[in-house]
Amino acid sequence: MTSEKERLGYALGLNIAKNLQETGFEEFDYSAFSSALEDHYAKSELKLSVDEVNETLKNAMAKIQAEKHGPVMEEGVKFLEENAKRDEVTVTASGLQYRVMTSGSGKSPAPTDQVTTHYHGKLLDGTVFDSSVERDSPATFPVNGVIQGWxxxxxxxxxxxxWELFIPFNLAYGENGAGGSIPPFATLIFEVELITVN
Structure with missing residues (x-):
């Protein structure tokens, strides 16, 4: 490669390939990839519509995520299936599971209310990812400002x-997880004490 254009083209190709591989794109048609580059820069008629491009990429990413995080999702499904068999566990229509640990007699919050709670959150392996109990500092927030399970x-x-809550990933942080402490597709367990409705 003698010309600056050749070197730049090769460098860009390597950079794009590295990024694609890190994202999880291992197998695709290289000639179609090259054709897309040519069509774009030549302003030729594209072989896929914008909607088709978005749908194709969305499906590919979902497949990559499922392959990468499938074991976590499967572990959650199995846990919830077994947990649902316990007499003291209630399962709602959404798939949320809960166990009443202590019964209070105060008022219930509306979705727009602020509540003060104590909570202790952990993964299925027992790893604690967040705990107001351990911080010894109750948390106040709007009911409609937290994950769907809550x-x-x-x-x-x-x-x-x-209550002890057993929250499927789709009612928690979904396919993205949260930060470095909650992986994608993670089923979560919370002990939640409702202290006051504000």
Whole structure:
């Protein structure tokens, strides 16, 4: 490679290939990839519509995520299936599971209310990812400002209640996870005490 254009083209190709590989794209048609580059820069008629491009990439990313994080998702499904068989566990229509640990007699919050809670959150392997209990500092937040599993559970609780929540990934942080502590597709377990409705 003698010309600057050749070297630049090769360098760009390597850089793009590295990024694609890191994202998880290992197998695709290289000639179609090259054709797409040529069509774009030549302003030729594209062989896929914008919607088709977006749908294709979305499906490919979903497949990559499922392959990468499938074991975590499968572990969660198996756990919830077994957990649902326990007499003390209630399963809602959404798939949320809960166990009443302590019953209170106060009022229940509306979705727009602020609540003060104590909570202890962990993964299925027991790893604690967040705990107001360990910080010894109750947390106050709006009911509609938290994950879906909490948004469903809190209005069913009364002040003074303490519940154990078993939250499927789709009612928690979904396919993205949260930070470095909650992996994608993770089923979460929370002990939640509803202290006050504000």
């Amino acid at each position: 948004q469903e559970a809190l209005p069913m609780m009364k002040e003074g209640d303490k």
